[in-house]
Amino acid sequence: MMILGIETSCDETSAAVVESGRKIVSNVILSQMEHETYGGVVPEIASRAHVQNLAPVVESALEEAGIGIDRLHGIAVTRGPGLPGSLIVGLSFAKVMAGIKGLPLMAVNHLEAHLTANFIGDTPPQYPFLALLVSGGHTCLIHSRFQGDHRLIGTTLDDAAGEAFDKISVFLGLGYPGGAVIEKQAECGSKDKLDFPRAYLSKDSLDFSFSGLKTAVSLFVKKWQSRHDVNNEVKLADIAASFQEAAVDVLIHKLMLARKKMEIPAVVVAGGVACNNRLRAKLLEMASAESAQVFFPRPEYCTDNGAMIAMAGYHRLLRGEHADLSMDVRSKYPIQDILPTGS
Ligand code: KG4
Ligand code: ZN
Numbered sequence: 001m002m003i004l005g006i007e008t009s010c011d012e013t014s015a016a017v018v019e020s021g022r023k024i025v026s027n028v029i030l031s032q033m034e035h036e037t038y039g040g041v042v043p044e045i046a047s048r049a050h051v052q053n054l055a056p057v058v059e060s061a062l063e064e065a066g067i068g069i070d071r072l073h074g075i076a077v078t079r080g081p082g083l084p085g086s087l088i089v090g091l092s093f094a095k096v097m098a099g100i101k102g103l104p105l106m107a108v109n110h111l112e113a114h115l116t117a118n119f120i121g122d123t124p125p126q127y128p129f130l131a132l133l134v135s136g137g138h139t140c141l142i143h144s145r146f147q148g149d150h151r152l153i154g155t156t157l158d159d160a161a162g163e164a165f166d167k168i169s170v171f172l173g174l175g176y177p178g179g180a181v182i183e184k185q186a187e188c189g190s191k192d193k194l195d196f197p198r199a200y201l202s203k204d205s206l207d208f209s210f211s212g213l214k215t216a217v218s219l220f221v222k223k224w225q226s227r228h229d230v231n232n233e234v235k236l237a238d239i240a241a242s243f244q245e246a247a248v249d250v251l252i253h254k255l256m257l258a259r260k261k262m263e264i265p266a267v268v269v270a271g272g273v274a275c276n277n278r279l280r281a282k283l284l285e286m287a288s289a290e291s292a293q294v295f296f297p298r299p300e301y302c303t304d305n306g307a308m309i310a311m312a313g314y315h316r317l318l319r320g321e322h323a324d325l326s327m328d329v330r331s332k333y334p335i336q337d338i339l340p341t342g343s
Helices: 043-065 084-101 109-121 161-171 179-186 211-226 236-262 279-290 306-318
Strands: 002-007 012-019 023-032 072-080 104-108 129-134 139-146 149-155 266-272 293-295
Touching: 002 043, 002 084, 002 161, 002 306, 012 043, 012 306, 023 043, 023 306, 043 084, 043 211, 072 084, 072 109, 072 149, 072 306, 084 104, 104 109, 104 306, 109 129, 109 139, 109 149, 109 266, 129 236, 129 306, 139 236, 161 179, 179 236, 211 236, 211 279, 236 266, 236 279, 266 279, 279 293
Parallel strands: 002 072, 072 104, 129 266, 266 293
Antiparallel strands: 002 012, 012 023, 129 139, 139 149
16 A cells, blocks of 8 residues: 655655555655754745645655556645644645545644654564654653554653754754754763753653753853853863753653653654664663663654655554545644544
8 A cells, every 4th residue: 555645744845655554665855944044943934835845845755656646545644733834735735636536635643653653664663662752843751552542641841852952053053953963063072061950850750841951051152152262161062962961861861760650661762853863872771771672763764754644644544544625734733632534
């Protein structure tokens, strides 16, 4: 079964063709560069860029797959969460394609799709598992019992982890998006040079908070910049490494705490921040000490992509969960709130 997946929830326009829910036949991702100068995603610019790019991206995905629309068995599209104006572009496009061709339309929850990216490859996780979903818009802990059944058990009370990376990067003059640049800088810095705060909250809390860390780093950067010429004891790379370490420590602490509480051996990490090699290395170290199994998607499937949408859509198709053509987007769409059809 060939499924076309369409993703336009934020600033990536992506389309992919996936066969039998696992085999990635094509995956075309166009990351919008328009936002770089603004230091963050500008919603209207994002929608307009999706309008310009989506048709060519879908065309390329079909071309790379070497198939025409007639070979598709269904169309999966991100319904939410995300920027409404961006989601609307993808959903409208998918509805028209599905309507004209008489294909089933599957409305996909973006968060579930991120978790699904872990099933690409030869050693997928087994349900049940605990998931840490860390992206630019989300930081949460999820108890996944099976495909389509996920419970939120912890979330950020303020900023998402990826958002903190992006904002610190802008403060440091490294531009947007910031995750990969901060990681690169951190490689040449000392993670122990600065002791930035880790918000563990109360002993049992599975929630996150990154605004204190972000404020502490930004205040430090302001002072550091003003005395930079006379005192170069602290390098920019040290700030990046110390910030990254603080963020990674909190993510791992909460994931391990949840694992202990729920007594679930397998943990799955997903979302753009799951690309981070320090997070990967430290979590693997910790997991081996605690006999936990850890799964990460391949880096190219951590950030937003159409393949994960097609995969999640395939499972909906198998369950007969088709969306109707009057369905609307959901800018807020909690993962436990997955409904079979519109409304
Ligand atoms: O999953 P994603 O593409 O979009 C959302 O659904 O939000 O995640 C994008 C986020 C950005 O905040 C970006 O800075 C972060 O993932 N990111 C990273 C790395 N690569 C991307 N954060 C830390 N380290 C990285 N290597
Ligand atoms: Zn995402």
